[in-house]
Amino acid sequence: MTAQAAPTARPLISVRDMRVTYGDRLVSHLPELDVYEGECVALVGESGSGKTSALLAILGLGDFSGAHVAGSVLINGVNVVDATQAQLRRVHGTAITLVSQSPQAALNPTMRLGRLAKLALKQHGVRGREANARIGDALSRVVLPNEILKRYPHEVSGGQAQRFCIALAVALQVQCIAADEPTSALDVTVQAEILRLLDELRRERNMAMVLVSHDLALVSTLADRIVVMKDGEVVEIGSRDEVLHSPKADYTRELLAAVPVLGATS
């Protein structure tokens, strides 16, 4: 899959003039963004740049965090900004789902993983043998043993929990993963495994991905296009190569200059 989708292709996610505000304060503004099947779009920026707020708003979850979202975010034809709960449920878990920053915190602490997986599939009409088959396939795809289904979130490692969250997305056969700093809470070796897994899934299943990260090294391995954000506004948007190798905005250059280099002393 190439980074640039064919101009005639219909975007999976289409954002137009999306504004996220808390009271009078604008925390995130995305004027225009289309995400196509199989494409990975990364939102990058420093802490407080509005990238996570933008991601939650794209998911249609902005209101739950107390934000007000205006504009339009079309996912499979549903504008999640003003969608009803019933409309949102037709998008969540089918078109898009979330992979969080802290995988263990993203799992209900009083529910075994197997129960959670079964409930998620049941919500979308997948039951019995079909559900078991899908969960089995998803677990083997993310290289987790079936035995993990009997465990509670606190009984698995961060890497296993993140793999399980990804397995849920695979079992649900979602078209897009919204990943909020998916590796920031993991150690380096596990980070590499999760990155490889996400990249493989994207290629195998033509899965789209909206990735939020402040880690340009991670972004450079996964993203097809990069949106650079600062103080809630987009300062630059372009293909990975354009943004990383020929940045136009000063802020992007600052971000790139701030990437740590192994062995550098200053």
Place this chain on the structure above:
Amino acid sequence: MTIIPPEELVPNDERFAFLTLARGRLRGQKLFAAGAIVLLIIIVMALLAPWITPYPQDAQGGVDPVNSLLAPNGQHWFGTDQVGRDVYTRVVFGARTSLFIVFSVLSLSVLIGVTLGVIAGYAGGWIRDVVMRVTDVFLAFPALLLSLALCIVLQPDLKTAILAITVTWWPWYTRLAAGVAASISGRAYMDAVRALGISPARAVFRHVLPNSLTPVIVQLSLDAGGIILTAAALSFLGLGAQEPTAEWGLMVAQGQDLFTTAYWVALFPGLAILVAAFAFNMLGEGMRTALDPRRGFTS
């Protein structure tokens, strides 16, 4: 294609995940064990009351004026009251009344209060506003005064006392559950639950409710003693259990004036209240520690 056997996917005990979690974690909880043993003894004694008391007819209104106000002795371990009834018999039968009141009030309060609370806390917005304003109306009245008013307006008896206490008790559970549910609603796993497309009903009852129960259980244990005391207060004022019902509060009230001359009439039912309330508290504290979701099974 890998098909996972159903029992491997969701073990049978998963249907009672909360209880399974509790059972695993309660092992080694000495406080819980002590409270549970004492309560179990009280419950067993209450159930077996007709067979383990020497004068079961004394619980139903039998009188024996010849033997009134006898000090504790071989025949009457806890002595006798003003009309010659065996205090030990009435204390054991009183456990039935007190436990019935406690379980009735707590069950009704939790059913109404926690259900409304988690829905209000999760939904937020106008639903929360309406529910919380209704609870404010109930909480605006002093609890005991409202209970007394209800008991006066309605026929004073045990059922009225239960209803009257429940009316003043459920709003606290609504408040507690709403606060906890609102906090849980903002947690990362609830964002993940929503992003999986889980319906609000499932989100509330499968995800929010089990995670809201720890503070509710602690509150239950603390309230159990309070309910016994409130029921006793109503009985004391003649608005709760009526003679000849054996009820600890009523017995304390009846023995109060005699305390300097026949201490046993009030002392033993008073001790029964103390022991039951203390056992409930120990049970609750043990449960609170055990059900903390961040604890492992073995720690």
